[in-house]
Structures are given as structure tokens and as C-alpha cells.
Amino acid sequence: MARLDRDGLHIWYEDHGKGPAVLLTHGYSATSRMWAPQVRGLAERFRLITWDLRGHGRSDSPDDPAAYGEKRCVDDMSAILDACGVERAAIGGLSLGGYLSLAFHLELPVRVRALLLFDTGPGYRNEEGRRRWNALAESYARAFEERGLAALGSGAEVRAGEHRSARGLALAARGMLAQRDARVIDSLPEIRVPTLVLWGARDEAFFKPSEYMAAKIPAARRVILPGAGHAANLDQPQAFNVAVAEFLDSIPS
Secondary structure: OEEEEEOOEEEEEEEEOOOOEEEEEOOOOOOHHHHHHHHHHHOOOOEEEEEOOOOOOOOOOOOOHHHOOHHHHHHHHHHHHHHOOOOOEEEEEEOHHHHHHHHHHHHOHHHEEEEEEEOOOOOOOOHHHHHHHHHHHHHHHHHHHHHHHHHOOOOHHHHOOOOOOHHHHHHHHHHHHOOOOOHHHHOHHHOOOOEEEEEEOOOHHHHHHHHHHHHHOOOOEEEEEOOOOOOHHHHOHHHHHHHHHHHHHOOOO
């Protein structure tokens, strides 16, 4: 475990195991602790690098709203890989973490060996869809401002973590969760790295986005986990780990 200094702002990350590198990013209002079943089950064969987004968990929560954003997250991910001495990795995440993995590939495709997209979506091309999503993000931000950490949700991935700053989560909702353009969704047909699109059969909100990505990304592998909801890695950890390991093993070295 380590804290990366990003111009005075500290980002928490952990580096587990040996083998092909995998960088995993958690979802909004979760933390890197959600990946504990994957560290236990996969670190003997793969090098798992996990981290806490700005405003989350053990990473710092700056007061400046400009310190939060998609580009900031992508730069943090790249800096973590640099700190670990990793040039290329499988880049993956759940929910917001999956979207940020797509954003990372869009900006730095040479550093991506494969994509792992779990219970996530590629954003919105339609302005109305983006407006509704951003209204939801704003409602999360206001809830944290009004109720503090009591506003945390009840999802398994959220319960697995611990937070220090409700203000950080509010700023992250506005700066990182909110959608601003269609760059990511428009990039899907141009993805040329092996891609796993996996989601829980009970995650109804992300069924259509996942199917869309699996159809648009060339040669994407599609996996649906029975009995799993939004946090598929926690709801069905053994089946999840098997699917991820089989996919990573299939990638040419």
C-alpha cells in the first residue's frame, strides 16, 4: 500500500501479487476495498493494482472543484502505473470505474493491454439522457452536502468501503460522475484491444448499456453472471474471478 503525491494531493493505491498487471478502479462512492475478493482470488496469478479515486476512501479530498474530473482521474491512473513501473496493463473497473477505464483507453490506448468493463456504461450521446444522468449526479451531491456520510447508499460495493469526506464525495459527483460529452461512447467502435463486458443478471439499470458496449466494441466478450446485481464481483466473487481469469489467460502475451 502507498500514497502517491500528485502535486501535494495524495492518492491511495495498493499493489498486490505478481504476473500480468491489472489496474482496477472502483465505482462512485465505493473504494478500492470492494476488490478484496479479487485480491484474494487472483493475486497469485495476476498483479492487481487498486486505488481510491479523489474524494473517496483514503485518497485526499481537495476543496477546489476544479481538482475533480475525468481528465484528473485518467492522469491519476497513468501516474499510478508509472509509480508501479508498469508500461501497459489490463485496465478495468465497475460502474464509474468502467467508464473511466474507457476514458483512459481513449486518451492513452498504448498503455492498455485489455479492457475489463463491469456493470458499467459508456455515457450518453443523447442530450436528454445526459441531462437526466447529470440531475441524478447532482442529487447525490446535494444529499452528501445535506446529510453528510449518512447519505451513502446501501450497495454492496459501497458498504465495503470507508470514507472520510462527504464534501469530497459531493464534489466527485459533480466533477467525475456527471457527463459532459459523447467522446467515450463514440469511441467504442474504434477499440482494438481485447475487451470483457461483464454484468450481473439482476443489474437491470446497466443491462442495456452493457449490451450496447458488447455490440459496438469489436470482438468483445460478453459475460452475464446469474444471481449477481450491480456489484457482480461481490455478489458472485468465485464466478466473477473465473470469468476474469479465463479472459486474461486468453490474451496473447
